[in-house]
Amino acid sequence: MSPDRAVLQRALDRGEREGGSVEFKERLRKDLHLSDGRRESLAAQLRHRVLSGDGEATYVVGVTDDGGLAGVPPAEFSESMDVLSLLAEEAGAHIDEVQTWSVDDAGARAGTDVDVAGAQAGSGSATDDDDSADGIVGVATIQEGAVLETDDEHIVVGTAGHVDHGKSTLVGSLVTGEADDGEGATRSYLDVKPHEVERGLSADLSYAVYGFDGDDEPVRMQNPHRKTDRARVVDESEKLVSFVDTVGHEPWLRTTIRGLVGQKLDYGLLTVAADDGPTKTTREHLGVLLATELPTMVAITKADLVSEERLAAVEREVETLLRDVGKTPLRIGRHGVDAAVDEVGDGVVPVFVTSSVEGRGLDALDEVFRRLPKTAGDDGDFRMYIDRTYSVTGVGAVASGTIMRGEVEAGDELLLGPMPDGSFREVEARSIEMHYHRVDEAKAGRIVGIALKGVDEADIERGMVLVPADSDPKPVREFEAEVMVLNHPTRIGDGYEPVVHLETISEAAVFHPEGGQLLPGDKGNTRVRFKFRPYLVEAGQRFVFREGQSKGVGTVTGVHTDDD
The missing domain is CATH 3.30.950 (Methyltransferase, Cobalt-precorrin-4 Transmethylase; Domain 2)
Incomplete structure (x- = not known):
């Protein structure tokens, strides 16, 4: 049995x-x-x-x-x-x-x-x-006892960095308070798949959480194999810190972009291994973080593997990298935690030196995360772009993602879409969970799963949105944007077809630049048309586009709907 x-x-x-x-x-x-x-x-x-x-x-x-x-x-x-x-x-x-x-x-x-x-x-x-x-x-x-009620003391941190630079291990040590064994054991405390644990590589986004109680003491994970332990952390914490851990391997850059662009993040944390230093992938991930205008910190990891001379050299490399993109590095070892909390963002990037094996720098990160305020606003009507879907026995379809704005309550009538034909479907939020803990309601910035009544899981796709039933969303196939070309071997001409990453949308699109072309380093306007289906897009949203080695960022300036 x-x-x-x-x-x-x-x-x-x-x-x-x-x-x-x-x-x-x-x-x-x-x-x-x-x-x-x-x-x-x-x-x-x-x-x-x-x-x-x-x-x-x-x-x-x-x-x-x-x-x-x-x-x-x-x-x-x-x-x-x-x-x-x-x-x-x-x-x-x-x-x-x-x-x-x-x-x-x-x-x-x-x-x-x-x-x-x-x-x-x-x-x-x-x-x-x-x-x-x-x-x-x-x-x-x-x-x-009543279902957990959430408050505004919940920050979401997106991690990035080259493969094997200790991203997931650092997060695992933070959420457990345990030293790593040098083989990445603490990364098992993240939501990772068995084959990822076996290979020591992340192939998709994973999630982790810890918090602080009313006495400002850390509330940490104790058992990675029990989802109830994650619920306990949520239940006992006055302030929560959720991590969206992205993928460091170059072939999965698309997934990393999805994690950094498609989540309602408050802060970014970029890791650089002391034994390797900044790499091409490090620079790309830093570019995506800065393109989303996310307050960012850098953690130099694996300090236990190198000499103090090598560590100082990597710190200088990181500082040069940050200054090259117009940011001011702030060494925690020199300026302290107070300066990091006060100045992160607004052009300043705090730099930590850490070791998950020795525990070096983890107390400083704990203190910073405990004190950092939430940055993501929650103004406006509820909206959640869907990142993952599940079908659960006895419950049905579940849509998971980060609430971009507003709030949702169990029992709310919602619209799901747009479907491939541009229509929206009426659904009901049957129940809501956050880190395996059921909640009555959830607000902007929360990573949640919403069980939906009125739709099959097979009909839900990544990039769709959930919005209030009394709203009047308009599907968008084409929009205007201001873009900057970060890297391209020649020029971007009329008909250029990159993949656009906007919220959780990852879709091939056709560019029609104003004036017919854009050169590397150029900033200009373009019309963008999704190739295969419409999505819900609005002015002000930022996006990343890429095709091969070509990359750029943009901001939606206007949309075209069927009513236009």
């Missing part, structure tokens, strides 16, 4: 009894169980179960009153979780976790451990369209 199956068996063995914390439900329906009188009665029953279990109750859905495995169709299981969530809220509690199994004639088959909203989780074993399963049975854990 698998561990997952054992969870279900234990709940069935404990049984539904008076004064116990286990409750059996075949299904829960909105029209029946939320009707007048019934809702209050069921909420009181749930409260009784929670109190009986010293703050925790277990609801088994998809079983009969005597514990028989009945199973319910995926769509009805999702509705049952919606109803259970509302009942828990009324009882001063919340759903902490849901585990599900498919049911066939032979009984329950082991399923997949999933979250209520499934943020940054893997796919479950069945979806709303899975006809292979007779039904679903699930075990929901109900915890006493």
Whole structure:
């Protein structure tokens, strides 16, 4: 019997009894169980179960009153979780976790451990369209206390740097407070895939989080293999620091750009290994950070591997690199943390010397992250560009990304799109999770997963947006922009076709420069047209474009819609 199956068996063995914390439900329906009188009665029953279990109750859905495995169709299981969530809220509690199994004639088959909203989780074993399963049975854990409420003390930091320059290891040491073993062990505390751990390379964006409590003490990760540990960090912290860890390998520059351009970042952290020094990739990543006008810091890593003379030489190289792009380096060892907090951004780039093996410089980074304010504004209506999608058993489609502005609450009616034909689809935010912790609402800058009702996961694509249902978004196929060519072997002429990276959009586009051409180093205006489909674009958004060794940055100055 698998561990997952054992969870279900234990709940069935404990049984539904008076004064116990286990409750059996075949299904829960909105029209029946939320009707007048019934809702209050069921909420009181749930409260009784929670109190009986010293703050925790277990609801088994998809079983009969005597514990028989009945199973319910995926769509009805999702509705049952919606109803259970509302009942828990009324009882001063919340759903902490849901585990599900498919049911066939032979009984329950082991399923997949999933979250209520499934943020940054893997796919479950069945979806709303899975006809292979007779039904679903699930075990929901109900915890006493309201769903976590978030505040504005949450900064998001994007990391960049050449492959093997210690980016992920540094972040892993920060979120755990542990020294690395010299082989990158602490990077396992990030959201990385097994093949990435095995190879020691990141192939996609990964995420990490730590925080500070009310006494300004760090709240760190303890177990990389438990998503509940990440939820604990979120729950115990007064201030959160989330990391979006990008990819250092040159072939995956596109993914790095997506991480730095497509997230609502507050700060950038560029790593440079002391044994290697700045590289071509270092310069490219610094260019992307500066193109997004992100307040940036530099961490010189692997200080334990070199002499003090070599370390001083690399510091000078970094300072020269920063001055070459018009920035003022600020050595933390000379000027201190106070100066870094006060002056980061506005042309000043603090430079730290660190070693994840010896712990050197980590206290200074902790102190800076604890004191840095949030920079990303949240004015305007809710908008989230989608970065990832999942399909989670019993929940359905989940869209993950960083909220660019505004805020969203569970139950909000939203629009998703544009679809390839330019239309938008009505959906509902069924539930929201942030770092595996369910929340009632989330604001600009939060990295979240939103479970969506009214759409299949297959119909959601990276680059689409979620906006309020009462908004009137217009799909954009063509826009005007002011651009600067950072690198190009010859000239950019009419019909030039790079890939445009704007928010989470990565799409081939055609340039029509004003005057017919742009030369390296030139700044000018151009009309840009997406080749294959429309997106939601607005004036003021910044973007990066690239094609081969050619790279540039731009700002949207105007858009063309079908109404024009």
